[in-house]
Amino acid sequence: MDALIRLYLEHLQSSDKNIRNEGYIGLLAAAEETVNWAYECWDALVSDLTHSDNHRRTIAVQLLSKLAKSDPEMRIMDDFSRLLAVTRDEKFVTARHSLQSLWQIGLAGPEQREMLIEGLAARYEDCIHEKNYPLIRFDIIHSMRRLYDLVPEPFIRQTALDLIEKEADVKYRRKYAGEWKKAVKGPS
Template sequence: MDRQTQKMIGNLGSEDKDVKYQAFLYVQAATNKPVDWAYEIWERLKNDLTHSDNHRRAIAGQLLCNLAKSDHEGRIFLDFPDLLELTKDKRFVTARHTLQALWKIGLAGERQKEMLLNGLTERFDDCKNEKNCTLIRFDIIESLRKLYDQDKDETIRQKALTLIETEANFKYRRKYAFVWKK
């Protein structure tokens, strides 16, 4: 890992929100492709999933999703339940940032994609009594679309359409379906 990346990873814990945000953008961009230093920060990010600072939780969730493509040891299989739990965070913005990044795990391999599809299906079903259910469901459908656009696996599209059909409210069913008409 080069010095600049080390510095930026260190800055992820900064008290200065601007410094922290710039570090996040840098590390996120760096992890958009596989990196050989994923395990140098993995445990730190995993621990940050329960940090008292909701920004640290959101950053950790998003970066772990990005690092899934660099995870040749398969740690994501153990940590996925924690990421899915973060989509229920008391701070909805934190939950939503994590939920919107989960799809990237599906790009890491077939087993990861299957785990992701099962997790998103479960989350789609279990959010029905939550305050922000329609936003959660929209994010799930949109995430499946992003994964499909990258992967072109027909099972992803079928999963999304099946989930859409389970929505009882026609207005929301139509809104979710629109994501797939683009």
């Protein structure tokens, strides 16, 4: 691992939000491609999934999701439930930002894709009694579409369409279906 990546990782531990953000942005950019340093920070990121600082929890989910493609040992398969748990965070912004990043796990391979889609489908079903369930469901459908645009496997599309059909509120069903009628821009 080069010195800059080490510095970015150290910055993630900072209580200064500007320094922490610099580390976060630097690591996200570095992890756009497959990297060889994922395991040097993996355990610390998994630990941060339950950190008292909600920013650290969100950053951990986002970085682990992005690093899944750099995970030949497939650790993400064991840690996925911990990432998914953050989508139920007490701070809705943390939950939502975490949920919006999970789709990247599906880029890692077919087993990870299947696990992700099953996890998102279960989350879609179980969020019905949550205050912001329409936003959660929208994020799930949008995430499936983003993944499908990069990995056009029929089961992703079919799962999303099946979930949309289960939506009782016609207004939301139309909104979710709209995600499958338009092109979704590239990864973020």
